[in-house]
Structures are given as C-alpha cells and as structure tokens.
C-alpha cells in the first residue's frame with residue numbers, strides 16, 4: 001500500500017493499494033468522519049463490472065446510485081443537470097457526499113456536480129482507469145464539455161479522499177490501458193528519469209502500485225505548487241498542445257492518450273531543432289510509446305495543428321507556452337511567438 005498526501009487548498013490522501021476497493025467503506029468512513037449518505041455516480045460499464053463489489057464494500061452506508069451511459073459524449077450539461085436533479089430528488093444534503101466511481105469522465109462530471117450542488121459538498125474519487133488513477137482523480141480540476149470544446153465549464157474542487165485499486169485495471173480494454181500509459185510516460189519525461197527507465201524495463205501491469213504512486217506524487221508536487229494552474233502546472237500539458245489539435249482533426253477518432261503520445265514526439269523533436277534537447281529524447285519517447293502500443297507518428301500536417309492550437313483556450317495573446325523536454329526527467333515552459341508555431345510543428349513532424 002502507498003499513501004500520497006496532497007496539501008492543496010484542502011488536505012487529502014491518495015491511497016494506492018491492490019484490493020482496496022473491498023475496504024472502501026472503512027477508508028471513506030475515516031476520511032469523512034462517520035457514515036454520511038453517499039451518492040455513487042458511475043457509468044454503465046463500470047457499474048456492470050464492479051458495482052456490486054463497491055456496494056458490498058459500502059455495506060452499512062445509506063447509498064443512492066446514479067448510472068449514466070459511458071463515454072465522453074455523456075460529459076455534458078444534460079447529464080450534469082440530471083445528476084443535480086438526482087441529488088436533489090434523493091435529498092442529498094451538505095452533510096452527505098458523492099462517490100465518483102469510474103474513469104476521468106465520471107470523476108470530472110461527479111466532481112463538478114459536487115462542487116456546485118448546494119454550493120459544494122464533499123466527494124470521494126474511486127478511479128477505475130489508469131488515466132483517472134494517475135491524472136484526473138488528483139488535483140481538483142472538475143469539468144464538463146460544451147459544444148464549443150472539451151472541459152470549457154468547470155471548477156477547482158478537491159476530493160476528500162482518492163482510492164486507487166490497480167486490480168480494477170484487469171478489466172480495462174488494452175487500448176484504454178495504453179491511453180493511460182501516455183500520461184504515465186509524460187510524468188517520466190517531465191519529472192522522473194528513474195520512472196521513465198522503469199517503464200522501459202518492467203511490465204507496468206506487474207508493478208502498477210509503485211508506478212501509479214510515483215505518478216500521483218509528481219502530480220501532487222506540481223499541484224501543491226500551483227493548484228490554480230497559473231504557472232508550473234502547465235508542465236502537465238507536455239504533449240497536449242499538439243494532442244488537442246490531433247484529437248480535433250481526427251474528429252475525436254484518435255483517443256486523447258494516443259494523441260498525447262504523438263504530441264510528445266512532436267514536442268521532443270521540435271525541442272531538438274530548437275537546440276533544447278538531444279535526439280536521444282525523442283528516440284527514448286518513441287521506444288516507450290511503442291512498448292505500450294502507442295503510435296509515435298502524427299497523421300496531420302503543421303498547418304492543421306497550428307490552426308487548432310491557436311483556437312485553443314490556453315493561448316495568451318501573441319504567444320503560446322509550450323512544454324519542452326531538456327532531457328528525460330526534466331521539462332521546461334517555453335514561450336513561443338504564434339508566428340513561429342507553424343515552423344515548430346513542421347520541424348516536430350519531420
């Protein structure tokens with residue numbers, strides 16, 4: 001068992017342990033100081049695979065459950081509205097809590113509901129995808145998508161507890177596991193050379209507790225420093241500037257994780273051309289991506305990627321901040337003029 005303590009605007013533990021789902025009730029009771037009513041929010045796939053185990057683990061709690069159709073398409077204002085109505089119809093009060101049980105979609109949407117219902121109630125994250133364990137369940141960003149783009153409406157709202165049970169990953173389809181691996185590789189490149197080397201030398205599925213805890217610790221350190229995403233938290237966007245464009249240009253047929261993998265390659269090769277890192281960095285990233293069934297090569301051109309990046313919400317005036325690796329284990333923020341962005345992408349795609 002590994003416990004990572006987060007001290008953001010509130011303090012909470014992220015506990016990573018195989019089989020911890022079975023004891024969720026015990027940990028939730030400790031973190032919430034008693035047995036409040038719990039509103040479990042989950043999607044249909046997670047509910048069918050693991051819902052009963054969670055219900056057994058929460059025996060002794062009064063629980064109500066809201067199940068929505070799995071997938072990003074559900075992360076919208078309609079499902080969010082249904083969740084709020086559900087909480088209200090079930091007389092959830094400020095003394096009660098939400099349990100987000102699922103991947104990043106569930107966590108983001110349930111967290112957003114928790115932050116806005118009755119002006120904010122407590123919530124617990126039980127992530128069930130690798131991405132949600134290493135990334136979205138920690139750090140307090142909640143969101144829903146709008147027609148204009150992903151995550152355009154949200155809040156910062158920290159959970160009271162995060163329980164990661166790596167055994168839940170056994171039912172995850174391989175391609176969704178690979179998507180999560182893109183974020184794991186990202187952590188290695190931006191902050192932890194040892195973690196990166198481990199990814200190349202071991203099978204992550206067999207060492208998942210340590211790897212997840214290492215990623216959570218990196219995210220914790222960055223979030224502790226910059227909870228509201230005005231500075232160093234941007235490092236977590238390594239690979240994401242191009243990735244958002246890749247997802248959009250593919251009409252979201254290329255998943256986020258796959259796009260992040262391609263985006264990291266573009267950033268590393270672009271950084272190489274700017275003299276910021278050696279060619280070894282992109283070679284190492286390529287090796288890691290291929291090991292975890294992620295494609296390094298982007299099918300789109302620099303013009304398309306540039307147009308998307310310039311319409312992205314992260315653009316600030318005439319410049320855009322890129323995250324570039326200096327070496328494996330260290331990345332830096334690099335401001336680039338928007339006129340130079342197309343050249344950067346073109347060189348990154350070579």
Ligand SMILES: NC(=O)c1ccc[n+]([C@@H]2O[C@H](COP(=O)([O-])OP(=O)(O)OC[C@H]3O[C@@H](n4cnc5c(N)ncnc54)[C@H](O)[C@@H]3O)[C@@H](O)[C@H]2O)c1
Pocket residue numbers: 043044045046049070071072075102103104105106108128129130131132135136137138139140141142143150151168169170171172173176179
């Ligand atoms: N808040 C943040 O900081 C943050 C960070 C990164 C990503 N995100 C968000 O996370 C979302 C993506 O998360 P995701 O990839 O987990 O997507 P997801 O929640 O849609 O899960 C992917 C699929 O896996 C299924 N699934 C989940 N757990 C399973 C399990 N144990 N076994 C079998 N199937 C399972 C789900 O039903 C779904 O079909 C995006 O909306 C993204 O914007 C948020």
